[in-house]
Amino acid sequence: MALRTIRIAGDPVLEKKCREVKEMTPRLQELIDDMFETMYDANGVGLAAPQVGVLKRIVVIDCTGEDPICMINPKVIEQDGQQTGEEGCLSVPGKAGIVTRPQHVKVDCYDRDMNHVILEGEDLLARAMCHEIDHLDGKMYMDLAEGGIHDVSYDYDEEEEEAPRTI
Numbered sequence: 507m508a509l510r511t512i513r514i515a516g517d518p519v520l521e522k523k524c525r526e527v528k529e530m531t532p533r534l535q536e537l538i539d540d541m542f543e544t545m546y547d548a549n550g551v552g553l554a555a556p557q558v559g560v561l562k563r564i565v566v567i568d569c570t571g572e573d574p575i576c577m578i579n580p581k582v583i584e585q586d587g588q589q590t591g592e593e594g595c596l597s598v599p600g601k602a603g604i605v606t607r608p609q610h611v612k613v614d615c616y617d618r619d620m621n622h623v624i625l626e627g628e629d630l631l632a633r634a635m636c637h638e639i640d641h642l643d644g645k646m647y648m649d650l651a652e653g654g655i656h657d658v659s660y661d662y663d664e665e666e667e668e669a670p671r672t673i
């Protein structure tokens with residue numbers, strides 16, 4: 507496994523539509539492992555393949571640090587409710603914005619062994635699923651942020667606490 511470089515907003519790769527994965531390969535398995543490693547290293551809860559420069563419909567998410575989810579070719583098939591809250595992105599370091607997302611979503615996708623699965627998410631997981639799926643269509647959260655984005659300066663002790671986690 508290896509850390510990959512996270513692309514930063516302004517990089518054209520983040521504005522492109524990603525292609526569907528037709529078959530799993532050892533190379534893509536390695537990419538998925540690297541995406542998890544890169545996400546954990548950056549204290550993120552989610553990462554989409556275009557954020558490491560690969561235009562494929564692959565997302566990794568882990569909201570708790572213990573529930574890794576890999577979604578291949580994900581599509582939101584149901585959504586309900588609303589949540590409004592602060593959202594950030596690993597490709598937009600040091601910034602956040604207020605974004606409204608569904609409270610609950612159902613996602614049709616494939617797992618990393620290309621088994622067809624339906625996943626459900628609520629709260630932060632629903633937010634992360636929507637945020638990452640948007641990345642696959644070249645969309646960033648800034649376009650949804652009410653009142654634009656702002657600088658974040660978290661008040662935490664670097665030696666004693668972990669840095670805040672970002673989608």
Ligand code: ZN
Nearest residue numbers: 595596597673
């Ligand atoms: Zn993001």
